[in-house]
Amino acid sequence: MKPILTIFTPTYNRAHTIGRTYESLKKQNCKEFIWLIIDDGSTDNTSKLVEQWKNESCGFEIRYIYKENGGMHTAHNIAYENIDTELNMCIDSDDCVAEGAVKKILDKWEKIKNEDYAGIIGLDSDMQGEIIGKDFPKDLVDTTLNAYYANGGSGDKKLVYRTDIINKYPPYPVFEGERYVALGYKYRLIDQEYKLSILNEVLVNVDYQQNGSSATMWKQYVKNPKGFAFWRKVSMQYPESKKRLWVDCTHYVSNSIMAGNRHFIIESPRKGLTIMSIPSGIVLYFVTRYKARKI
Structure with a gap:
């Protein structure tokens, strides 16, 4: 059988x-x-x-x-x-x-x-x-x-x-x-x-494992910005909660800057919230760069 x-x-x-x-x-x-x-x-x-x-x-x-x-x-x-x-x-x-x-x-x-x-x-x-x-x-x-x-x-x-x-x-x-x-x-x-x-x-x-992906996530953000931006867009379309939606928008901005994508606002499923998230996204971008260098 x-x-x-x-x-x-x-x-x-x-x-x-x-x-x-x-x-x-x-x-x-x-x-x-x-x-x-x-x-x-x-x-x-x-x-x-x-x-x-x-x-x-x-x-x-x-x-x-x-x-x-x-x-x-x-x-x-x-x-x-x-x-x-x-x-x-x-x-x-x-x-x-x-x-x-x-x-x-x-x-x-x-x-x-x-x-x-x-x-x-x-x-x-x-x-x-x-x-x-x-x-x-x-x-x-x-x-x-x-x-x-x-x-x-x-x-x-x-x-x-x-x-x-x-x-x-x-x-x-x-x-x-x-x-x-x-x-x-x-x-x-x-x-x-x-x-x-x-x-x-x-x-x-x-x-x-200490060298698994969960332990090196800051580096993952830097190495895989397009993949993370894709996931954030999906999360923004089907949000877990209002609080999480803001987090996902902030990460989307940071990931998009990391990927060099100038069209991220047009491509966003939440354009207004994405624009509002630009300041926090820029901060997260620099934090991510700093954290990734420390690992």
Whole structure:
């Protein structure tokens, strides 16, 4: 019987951590899934490790795709093009699938698959089992990402999407010379039409690496201004809140100046607010330059 879940892992030079991910998959009490590894141009021994694992009796199918380095969002694009199961979930190459998570996902999906959900939203925890941010209110059945955070939610959450829904929306854009576009782009679009069914269980144990993108965000702003400006425009079209809209406009101005885009006011979906945000955007531009040099 063909699995209905693909767990995909974008990776770049994580041979020293991806073995932990593999071990967590081997320990699952349900092996009805495919593990798809998208290697984003690694120069370490990741490919040799994967070849070794494919020859082991791990109980699940391993697929491996190597591509030129292009950033996390391009790895997601390749993953979505190659997933042929009903559901998919991303896990980073320095994280672990929580004990029993696959069975919990499949059991939940069996109960709600005939309802018009985009998928399932579950919890992340750290490696010690402490929930990242907040768990879900006990009486909450479903939500969108926007609604969850707008109503006081916090912390990263694990998303299990229907593959047909995730592929209904455009792929992440690629900007020449840049390596970052927010993964939230697709999620924000999905939010406008679909909800996610809540699974109030830990699905992934996460370990943030010091050299990961979240730890070097100031440099990311400088290196990928077009990608960030694109994301800010999407966020301005579908804002999380009024307060967040102002923040996104300010970042949009800063990102646009960084990218050398003189037409950013014309291209803005919120022209009036963008004009009002120019002073704060200029300040943020100089702060970003300063912070990036300090890292």
